[in-house]
Amino acid sequence: MKYRVVLGDREVWVEIAPGGVRIDGRPVECGLERVPGTPLYLLRLGESLRPLVLTRDGRDWLVEWAGERLRARVDLGGLGGSGGGRVGSPGGGGIVRAPMPGLVLRVEVEVGQRVGAGSGLLVLEAMKMENEIRSPRDGVVRRVLVRAGQAVEKGAELVEIGEAVE
Amino acid sequence: MKRVLVANRGEIAVRIIRACREEGLQAVAVYSDADRHSLHVRMADEAVRLGPAPAAESYLHIERIIEAARRSGADAVHPGYGFLAERAEFAEAVEDAGLIFIGPPAAAIRAMGEKTEARRRMVAAGVPVVPGSTAVVAAAGEALEEARRIGFPILLKAAAGGGGKGMRRVNSEGELPAAFRQASSEAAKAFGDGSLYVEKLIEGPRHVEIQVFADRYGNTVHLGERECSIQRRHQKLIEESPSPAVNSELRARMGEAAVRAAQAVGYVNAGTVEFLLDREGRFYFLEMNTRIQVEHPVTELVYGVDLVREQLRVARGDRLSIPQGLSPRGHAIECRITAEDPFQGFLPATGLIAFLSVPSGPGVRWDGGFEAGSEIGLFYDSLLAKLVVWGENRSAAIRRMARALEELVVVGVPTSQPFHLRVMRDPGFASGQYDIEYMETTGMELLRRRPADSELDLAAVAAALAEEAERVKPQPGAAGQGDRRESVWLRAARLEGVQWFG
Incomplete structure (x- = not known):
């Protein structure tokens, strides 16, 4: 099977066949095994083993080792498919979702308003802290899907950011 | 004093229970429904239910805690940090119930808890303070007047509490009304009091605090400083002792000021006097934390003391066993391992810890309150554990911390571990030349770095x-x-x- 793996702005093709594994066409002697009874994995490269944590996250895999956490989107190389990269990087789609359950304290934008990457959209209170939810990119507010005082679940749609039309 | 009720949860409850055990005292834990299966519940001699998960109905509910103490036959109460630790009315309620409060007298908590009152007292005691208002500012307009007098940038701060809640930096007049509203509403929620005061913002300072300890017989000592400049939104992330910016001469002067501060309010037991230290070596009183601090272990490691056991002994009526004049030995660093995702702006995370492998080996201490199988919810703060190391000097301690962080594996909940590891590998941190701006500048840059192809x-x-x-x-x-x-x-x-x- 030939997989396309997207990590942020890097795309890697991994071909897994009975004859062996190829990364971007280069043959690599490797395998993956699980440490029994744990969620830990060992990536085997030749004769050496490298510990990793792999966690299924929706359609993606989170790959972790000391100091790193990467989101890998794995597909069969068909059309479409975006995302991947460092957790928290702006993914595809214009919907900004609640990163955690909380209470919407204030909505700071209106429909039609132009926003820049990193500018505040609304303030979500969780764990007694006010967390500013920021726009992942430049654009225009298409829809505001929540109002102040509303409790939201993790993953709830908050604001839609569309392309700015000049 | 034979049986101590620990009015807290998480790592600090575990820490206090350990100290009780070592002092030959029995420990009574309390828990909310969310914490029924927690480590602190199982470690105690007895555990008493307080109520449902929300803190207001459990760990902040004074009557229920007093009732739990009464029912379990406890004769003393240790508040830990957070929750009720700095509520004078809690200390009073404990004493009114005929129990020993393991902490300072209610009057000292009250004097230091009301921040503008504390500033006035410090000025009177000859402790240097940051220029600013000596009274609460009633409205944004009044704050503006004060800000014009001392000059921008300023800090708006909650009169009733600390920990960064209800605090805002204000750079210019235009920012003031919105910042005032936000800070006031945050303070009202966190402390039940939205009052604010104004302070001159010292640019590029370090946050250096002095550990003090006093007994009932008039002995007050200090145990040097903790460097706490690596903070995010005024929440400390990394602490170390000694501070790379403090030599023995400055330590003696800051220590002496901290002792004066404690004595000015009749302080007894463990406390911490926080200072801002500017680039020229001038220091200013910020506030006094009238409780054991999260970061107390770094002091324990370099001074060879056990602050929590000393708290128990002093509360029992013993004389201080810590003499003045101890010198720090070697270097200690603490990293707060929180359930927060550093790659998503440190957003609090929830979930079940599916797997936990804790670092150990020479010079490594893990003060944790959670284990594999623990559910991390949103009801309480996000501190999972404190990873603390000691080394013979600062660079050895940094290398040891990096090694310990590499050993740590937490699966199921994102943690601050990747951030800490990057800091330990950062030459800027290694140089010791950093201040409270570190997080916003270098810290964010470190988190943006991606691995090699x-x-x-x-x-x-x-x-x-x-x-x-x-x-x-x-x-x-x-x-x-x-x-x-x-x-x-x-x-x-x-x-x-x-x-x-x-």
């Missing part, structure tokens, strides 16, 4: 192999062999995992 390739192969394994043997979250002996909670964790991140 060769590392990304390995991650890609691992993910593709995991995907392939799942296709061959379709099970949610499973990849590879070894699933047969998996326990029920591990399976639950994986299933949960799909939902948390999804």
Whole structure:
């Protein structure tokens, strides 16, 4: 099977066949095994083993080792498919979702308003802290899907950011 | 004093229970419904339910805690930090019930808790303070007047509390009304009092605090400083002792000022006097924390003392066993391991800790309150554990901390570990030349760094192999062999995992 793996702005093709594994066409002697009874994995490269944590996250895999956490989107190389990269990087789609359950304290934008990457959209209170939810990119507010005082679940749609039309 | 009720949860409850054990005292834990299966509950001699998960109905509920103490036959109460630790009315309620409060007298808590009152007292005691208002400012307009007098930038701060809640930096007049509103509403929520005061913002300072300890017989000592400049939104992330910016001469002067501060309010037991230290070596009183601090272990490691056991002994009426004039030996660093995702702006995370492998070996201390199987919710703060190391000097301590962080594996909940590891590998941190701006500048830059392409390739192969394994043997979250002996909670964790991140 030939997989396309997207990590942020890097795309890697991994071909897994009975004859062996190829990364971007280069043959690599490797395998993956699980440490029994744990969620830990060992990536085997030749004769050496490298510990990793792999966690299924929706359609993606989170790959972790000391100091790193990467989101890998794995597909069969068909059309479409975006995302991947460092957790928290702006993914595809214009919907900004609640990163955690909380209470919407204030909505700071209106429909039609132009926003820049990193500018505040609304303030979500969780764990007694006010967390500013920021726009992942430049654009225009298409829809505001929540109002102040509303409790939201993790993953709830908050604001839609569309392309700015000049 | 024979039986101590520990009015807290998480790592600090565990820390206090350990101290009780070592002092030959019995420990009574309290818990909310969310913490029924927690470590502190199982470690105590007895555990008493307080109520439902929300803190207001459990760990902040004074009557229920007093009732739990009465029912369990406790004769003393240790408040830990946070929750009720700095509420004078709690200390009073404990004493009114005929129990020993393991902490300062209520009057000292009150004097230091009201920040503008504390500033006035410090001025009177000859302790240097940051220029600013000596009274609460009633409205944004009044804050503006004060700001014009001392000059921008300023800080708006909550009169009733600390910890960064209800605090805002204000750079110019235009920012003031919105900042005032936000800070006031945050303060009202956190402390039940939205009052604010104004302080001159000292640019590029360090946050250096002095540990003090006093007994009932008029002895007050200090135990040097803790450097706490690595903070995010005024929440400390990394602490060390000694501070790279403090020599023995400055330590003696700051220590002496801290002792004067404590004596000015009739302080007894452990406390911490926080100072801002500017680039010229001038220091200013910020506030006094009238409780044991989260970061107390770094002081313990370099001074060779046990502050929590000393708290128990002093509360019992013993004289201080710590003499003045101890010198720090070697260097200690603490990293706060929180359930927060550093790659998503340190957003609090929830979930089940599916797997936990804790660092150990020479010079490593883990003060934790959670284990594999612990559920991390949103009801309380996000501190999971404190990883503390000692080394013979600062660079040895940094290398040891990096080594310990590399050993730490937490699966199920994102933690601050990757951030800490990057700081330990940062030459800027190693140089010791940093201040409270570190997080906003270097810290954010460190988090944006991505691994080399060769590392990304390995991650890609691992993910593709995991995907392939799942296709061959379709099970949610499973990849590879070894699933047969998996326990029920591990399976639950994986299933949960799909939902948390999804």
